[in-house]
Amino acid sequence: MVxxxxxxxxxxxxxxDLPWRRPGFPAWGTLVSEFMLQQTQVSxxxxxxxxxxxxxxxxxxxxxxxxxxxxxxxxRLGYPRRALALHSAAVAIAEQHDGKVPADVDALLALPGxxxxxxxxxxxxxxxxxxxxxxxxxxxxxxxxxxxxxLAGPAATARDLAAMDALLPAENDEAAVFNAGMMELxxxxxxxxxxxCDACPLADVCRWRALGYPAYAGPRAPxxxxxxxxxxxxxxxILAVLRGSxxxxxEEALVEAVTEPxxxxxxxxxxxxxxxxxxxxxxxxxx
DNA sequence: TAGACGTGGCT
DNA sequence: TAGCCAAGTCT
Numbered sequence: 001m002v003x004x005x006x007x008x009x010x011x012x013x014x015x016x017d018l019p020w021r022r023p024g025f026p027a028w029g030t031l032v033s034e035f036m037l038q039q040t041q042v043s044x045x046x047x048x049x050x051x052x053x054x055x056x057x058x059x060x061x062x063x064x065x066x067x068x069x070x071x072x073x074x075x076r077l078g079y080p081r082r083a084l085a086l087h088s089a090a091v092a093i094a095e096q097h098d099g100k101v102p103a104d105v106d107a108l109l110a111l112p113g114x115x116x117x118x119x120x121x122x123x124x125x126x127x128x129x130x131x132x133x134x135x136x137x138x139x140x141x142x143x144x145x146x147x148x149x150x151l152a153g154p155a156a157t158a159r160d161l162a163a164m165d166a167l168l169p170a171e172n173d174e175a176a177v178f179n180a181g182m183m184e185l186x187x188x189x190x191x192x193x194x195x196x197c198d199a200c201p202l203a204d205v206c207r208w209r210a211l212g213y214p215a216y217a218g219p220r221a222p223x224x225x226x227x228x229x230x231x232x233x234x235x236x237x238i239l240a241v242l243r244g245s246x247x248x249x250x251e252e253a254l255v256e257a258v259t260e261p262x263x264x265x266x267x268x269x270x271x272x273x274x275x276x277x278x279x280x281x282x283x284x285x286x287x
Numbered sequence: 288t289a290g291a292c293g294t295g296g297c298t
Numbered sequence: 299t300a301g302c303c304a305a306g307t308c309t
Contacts, residue, residue: 037305041296045305078293085307115307135305154289155306183305192303193298222289224302236293274292 002145002202004169004178010201011181016188018042019049020125021180027101027126029053034118035086040077042187048077060099062090068286071276072243080239084275084287085113103127116157124179130172132164133179137186141202142167144190148207150216151192234258235267239276248282 019025020033032052036045052073056062062070067087074083089111093101101122102108108119116134123129139152142163164182169175189196197203208214227233237257241249251268258264268284271277278287 034305039292039304039306040294041304044295076294078295079306081292082307113307117306121305133305136303137305187305225291226301227293228300232291232293239293 002142002167002205004167004174004181006201006205007181007185008169008174008177011177011184014188015180015184016042019046026057027103027122028057028059030126031089031101031118031122032086034121035082035089035113036077038082038118039079044077048073048075056090058099059090059093059101062087063094066287067275068278071239071286075243076240080276081274082113088112089114101126103129105129105131116161124176128172128176130168130175131179132161132168133183134160134164135183135186137184137190138164138179138182139186140192141182141186141190144195144208145202145206148211148214149218150208150214151218151220153216153218154221231263231267231270234263235270238264238267238271242277242284242286245285248280248285250283254284 015021020030029049033045033049036049036052055073056065065087067084070083070087071080074080077083092111093099097107102111103123103126105119105123108114108122109116114122120131120133121135124131124133134157136152136155139155139160142160143149143152146163146167164179167178167182169178185200185202189200190202197206197209200206203209225232234257238254241254241257251264254264254268258267268277271284272279275287277284
């Protein structure tokens, strides 16, 4: 049986020293880090996070700057709409929550860019509340150790949350450690490829191991489109030009970034629609 | 609910 | 090295 009895001591002994795990780290810092960590590796987040929190130490600080500055400071973290959502969340927190990051999951879910994972991560890691937190790491650990499957397959949020809830210790602090521990286990031991079962605190109870590591035969998440040569890549090049300019950029100045006129206008259209760019009298600019 | 949405690390 | 994968969210 997978339980905090194995996971929590392992976590306390083996956890990485990360900024958001330091005592006294503010809830706002947890929120910013969770936005940045969505689909993005820890190593890439670390430098950006430090810079953001130095520049915008509170939600009100970020809310007081133009959203374009958030997009610029997001740099090359990827999924730049997260920068926009984070800025909007800061505005909502400043205006509707007296500048304080809410602890309530439903209040967090109402903020832009915050879904089931991020809302619970903030409530649990910033405020010590008792909720199941399920990310891709937790899903994989449960799939293997509990269900005996090699991989987790496509997410099924309600089912995944229920599965984690069933394992959660009763006491708040232990539940928070268990959540962090399951994530950490998936991140550094029970990895997607080459899991380090010799170093796993769940080895004795792991169903996948007991079954002899059967190959995963269930449904796979749909494969991502090829990035090289895609509109997404071209969109990134255009946004990079806008980020690099303090003044509006004419469409002619974007020809080098995207040569084909049809594709260029399609991408520009999309950036305007998403609010990542604004059209001024002098050309395109960050919002 | 399947597909769109960035960018880089790793094998 | 081409392809998988990454502390997801939104529509």
